[in-house]
Amino acid sequence: MKTNFYTYCILKYKHSPYLDESINIGVLIYFADTKRFSFKYSKNLSRVKCIYDNVPEKTIKEYIRQIDKHLKIHQEVTNNLFPLNDLNLKNFLSSYILPNDGTVLQFSHFKTDLLRGYSEDFIERIILEKVFIDDIKHSVQQQQEPKLLSKFKTNLKEHGLNNFKHNSNRYIEEYVLINETGSEFKFDIAWQNGTLNLVKPVGFDLKEGRGILDKAHKNFGQFYDLEKEAEEKKLRYDLIIGKPKSKDLFRDFDHAIKLLQKVNHVSLIDEDELDAYSIKVIKEISKTIL
Known part of the structure; x- marks a missing residue:
């Protein structure tokens, strides 16, 4: 039959x-x-x-x-x-x-x-x-995050990064954090001011709202999982946030920001605040000048 x-x-x-x-x-x-x-x-x-x-x-x-x-x-x-x-x-x-x-x-x-x-x-x-939905495209994401990092590094140089000998313990590029399971998490820059601040750009200029939410969930999960390391090692996670250009995505972006703000030891730096943030970093790491 x-x-x-x-x-x-x-x-x-x-x-x-x-x-x-x-x-x-x-x-x-x-x-x-x-x-x-x-x-x-x-x-x-x-x-x-x-x-x-x-x-x-x-x-x-x-x-x-x-x-x-x-x-x-x-x-x-x-x-x-x-x-x-x-x-x-x-x-x-x-x-x-x-x-x-x-x-x-x-x-x-x-x-x-x-x-x-x-x-x-x-x-x-x-x-x-x-x-199966279309894969989340890398193109926009990969363009925005390197630009955020490049802008930050340019600001640091403009405010005097190369004008003094900074202590490697207060300013580190390509810092690797290893959690309790042995997994590695890479950060572009780390700088010291009482806490060790680990910097990572997070761009939300994606094609769809679903992509923004997925990325927010990804980062929420990652930094929630790294709360123990932050407490034990006196860390703070500084996320340089890139905004979407499309107004249609602002609602999803606002939700993503509210979600990330709930995680302990995470500080969000808007891309428009990069210049002020760069001055703060230079002020702190320049204290090591002899």
């Missing part, structure tokens, strides 16, 4: 246990007529890496490789697990493919529907278009 239905679920990457957010990185479709699995996934994880720092890329790719391997093994076996639908696919995946053990990868959004006369290839294309 023809079963004439398909079931699909989405493979999601969840970066932090503290944040209820995830990114679609794969989709698994099971076609009951042919008992065939179709597993499509991101080959380079570009969507994940453009939103989050310190992504465990090798670990994720190994999980995906194992998922693909075990799906092929079970596809060749006929047993009482088949045919699968949204009621038992979840149990099948957790028992044989990807255990629910709190890893960064999770299968979710299970749904079963009829083929309705469409081909399996057509169903695959429709589902892929539905569950």
